[in-house]
Amino acid sequence: MSALATNAQGTAQETALAVSHLNITFGSGAAAMTAVDDVSFTLGHGEAFGLIGESGCGKSTILRALVGLNRDYEGTIRFRDTVVPRQRDKSFFRRVQMVFQDPYASLHPRKMVQYVLAEPLRIHGFDRHQERIDEILSAVGLGPSFRYRFPHELSGGQRQRVAIARALIIEPELLLLDEPTSALDVSVQAEILNLLKQLRRARDLTYLMVSHDLAVVTHLCERVGMMSEGRIIEEMSAEDVRAGRAAEPYTREFLEASTGYRPAS
Amino acid sequence: MAKPLLEVEDLFVSFKGAHRTTQAVRGISFNVGREKVGIVGESGSGKSLTGRTVLKLTPKAAHIDARRLSFDGIDLLAASERQMRSIRGNRISMILQDPKFSLNPLMRVGQQITEAYRLHHKVGRREAEARALAMLEAVKIRDPDRVYQLFPHEVSGGMGQRIMIAMMLIPEPDLIIADEPTSALDVTVRRQVLTILDELVTRRGAGLMFISHDLNLVADFCDRVLVMYAGRIMEDIAACDLRNARHPYTRALLDSLPRLDRATDMLQVPSRDPAWLDGPTIRSGAAT
Ligand SMILES: Nc1ncnc2c1ncn2[C@@H]1O[C@H](COP(=O)(O)OP(=O)(O)OP(=O)(O)O)[C@@H](O)[C@H]1O
Ligand SMILES: Nc1ncnc2c1ncn2[C@@H]1O[C@H](COP(=O)(O)OP(=O)(O)OP(=O)(O)O)[C@@H](O)[C@H]1O
Ligand SMILES: [Mg+2]
Ligand SMILES: [Mg+2]
Numbered sequence: 001m002s003a004l005a006t007n008a009q010g011t012a013q014e015t016a017l018a019v020s021h022l023n024i025t026f027g028s029g030a031a032a033m034t035a036v037d038d039v040s041f042t043l044g045h046g047e048a049f050g051l052i053g054e055s056g057c058g059k060s061t062i063l064r065a066l067v068g069l070n071r072d073y074e075g076t077i078r079f080r081d082t083v084v085p086r087q088r089d090k091s092f093f094r095r096v097q098m099v100f101q102d103p104y105a106s107l108h109p110r111k112m113v114q115y116v117l118a119e120p121l122r123i124h125g126f127d128r129h130q131e132r133i134d135e136i137l138s139a140v141g142l143g144p145s146f147r148y149r150f151p152h153e154l155s156g157g158q159r160q161r162v163a164i165a166r167a168l169i170i171e172p173e174l175l176l177l178d179e180p181t182s183a184l185d186v187s188v189q190a191e192i193l194n195l196l197k198q199l200r201r202a203r204d205l206t207y208l209m210v211s212h213d214l215a216v217v218t219h220l221c222e223r224v225g226m227m228s229e230g231r232i233i234e235e236m237s238a239e240d241v242r243a244g245r246a247a248e249p250y251t252r253e254f255l256e257a258s259t260g261y262r263p264a265s
Numbered sequence: 266m267a268k269p270l271l272e273v274e275d276l277f278v279s280f281k282g283a284h285r286t287t288q289a290v291r292g293i294s295f296n297v298g299r300e301k302v303g304i305v306g307e308s309g310s311g312k313s314l315t316g317r318t319v320l321k322l323t324p325k326a327a328h329i330d331a332r333r334l335s336f337d338g339i340d341l342l343a344a345s346e347r348q349m350r351s352i353r354g355n356r357i358s359m360i361l362q363d364p365k366f367s368l369n370p371l372m373r374v375g376q377q378i379t380e381a382y383r384l385h386h387k388v389g390r391r392e393a394e395a396r397a398l399a400m401l402e403a404v405k406i407r408d409p410d411r412v413y414q415l416f417p418h419e420v421s422g423g424m425g426q427r428i429m430i431a432m433m434l435i436p437e438p439d440l441i442i443a444d445e446p447t448s449a450l451d452v453t454v455r456r457q458v459l460t461i462l463d464e465l466v467t468r469r470g471a472g473l474m475f476i477s478h479d480l481n482l483v484a485d486f487c488d489r490v491l492v493m494y495a496g497r498i499m500e501d502i503a504a505c506d507l508r509n510a511r512h513p514y515t516r517a518l519l520d521s522l523p524r525l526d527r528a529t530d531m532l533q534v535p536s537r538d539p540a541w542l543d544g545p546t547i548r549s550g551a552a553t
Contacts, residue, residue, distance in 0.1 A: 026419075031411070033408075033411065052451075053451065054451050054453055054454060055421055055422070055423030055424065055427075055450055055451045055454045056407060056421045056423065056424060060421060060422065101422045155308045155309050157307075157308035157309075158308070179422065182448050183445075183448060184308065184478070185305075185306070185307040185308045185478040186307075186478055186480060186518050186521050186522055187307045187308075187517070187518060187521050187534065187535045188307070188308055189478075189521070190521035190522075190523075190532035190533065190534045190535075191534050193523065193532055194531050194532055194534065197530075197531065212450065212451035212452060212455075213523075214452075214525055215522065215523040215524055215525040216523055218523075218525060218528070219523035219528075219529070219532075238528070241525075242525055242526070242527075242528070254452070254453065257452050257453050257456060258452040
């Protein structure tokens with residue numbers, strides 16, 4: 001695979017992330033289960049890449065390994081041409097952040113929004129805390145009064161916006177997004193997707209996104225990887241996904257089944 | 266037409282705060298027959314609260330008021346907590362919006378389904394275990410023997426949702442209130458789970474209240490759709506007509522969706538009109 005890819009502006013760029021031969025197994029002996037099976041892919045700087053596939057195929061497991069939540073993997077992960085250590089350091093988290101799938105579990109129940117947002121600023125030595133908090137809250141469409149709320153006082157959509165704000169407040173280069181809008185209603189989803197698009201352009205961010213909504217993935221990403229049982233079986237352009245053009249029969253079936261509802265046979 | 270399962274007339278739900286009272290649901294009326302009724306609308310519009318009111322599972326601070334709230338002839342407003350407990354366990358089931366929250370984090374998921382099964386059926390542990398495994402299979406969990414042994418934090422997002430659905434189906438309820446039951450599911454699994462719910466409605470004649478923010482899904486899956494905004498029903502419409510809805514709020518929601526058939530740069534974010542707060546409900550295309 002080429003180290004060059006295209007960014008939002010369509011120009012060739014250097015590699016932001018390169019994953020090669022990633023393998024992740026849970027359990028051991030007879031109970032061992034391969035969740036990620038020899039996965040390799042590359043993201044150019046400024047590019048947005050989407051992962052799609054059935055529930056349980058290993059999408060979240062890949063993201064969790066990338067962000068260092070699971071150190072028990074085989075293979076190499078390069079960020080900006082440097083192999084990242086298994087034990088991620090502070091400078092890594094300064095540049096790579098993740099938004100989790102479950103907005104109910106990802107915020108600490110007893111921490112006020114204000115604290116949730118100030119913590120990464122303190123850890124990474126940022127100045128102007130109050131201004132940055134106000135800026136990011138307004139960027140995700142929450143007013144300054146949300147500073148003083150606890151997670152239980154927020155709806156599902158508001159929590160997810162706080163989670164996105166927390167990831168963005170330290171201005172990372174690579175953002176890992178696990179179903180960032182699946183808990184949101186369509187009006188908030190539109191706001192968040194617009195925000196993610198704008199930010200990517202303004203700050204030249206790189207995205208790796210997981211979503212089961214093909215319209216959402218193709219809206220944000222120019223390239224998509226189809227996963228099945230722990231493997232990436234095919235890479236496609238967003239255009240191919242829209243047109244249902246796929247080499248693998250499994251992918252074609254998946255794309256076809258992906259719109260609306262028809263009873264399972 | 267047969268008498269509806271659930272009748273709701275002029276329902277209000279409010280929260281008394283220290284400084285002011287919040288009206289979260291403001292005078293809504295609707296029926297649910299042996300059919301699939303979708304409820305859509307933006308975050309905070311009162312969808313979950315409406316669902317919870319039917320089971321009287323609202324927060325302590327909530328005050329419920331209605332001209333009528335009846336299920337299969339039972340006046341729910343007058344029902345005692347004891348009556349409600351028996352209705353909840355057996356006749357009306359709710360799939361909650363936050364699946365992992367409602368599972369016990371310290372107990373293997375299979376064991377939780379087994380216990381739920383024994384609560385409703387007089388069977389031995391062995392048989393309950395076999396039924397629990399069968400439930401996992403029914404909701405299309407691959408490798409149910411392995412998943413049976415996992416703790417809630419070890420299952421994927423979509424698996425957690427399906428485990429909740431399996432637990433909810435155990436008592437074979439007459440009315441199912443599903444609060445975003447498929448938001449974490451990919452399309453193929455979603456289709457299978459919906460087919461199970463669909464069967465329950467068509468085969469057993471159950472009623473389904475299907476809370477979702479997926480307009481395309483609701484248009485295809487449900488029979489009828491209620492569109493909520495700010496605690497009111499804006500539009501009550503046949504699902505097949507949803508894409509041609511008349512209410513400007515419904516139209517704005519539809520227009521904010523990213524589309525697969527063509528690329529758009531920025532999405533339209535709905536703007537709101539204060540007139541909707543007290544305007545009429547459009548029922549089957551006509552204002553009432
Ligand atoms: N800590 C763990 N222990 C055991 N098995 C695990 C663990 N974490 C994940 N798994 C298993 O790995 C597989 C992949 O899970 P993963 O969460 O990556 O799926 P996913 O593709 O994100 O699915 P979804 O779309 O449902 O979120 C699943 O079979 C899951 O049960
Ligand atoms: N315990 C509470 N105290 C005060 N207000 C509450 C409480 N619970 C809910 N509300 C308010 O009631 C309104 C309706 O909430 P509900 O949970 O029904 O929204 P929803 O339509 O389900 O939204 P979402 O799509 O985000 O789940 C919200 O504005 C919420 O702030
Ligand atoms: Mg996942
Ligand atoms: Mg809700």
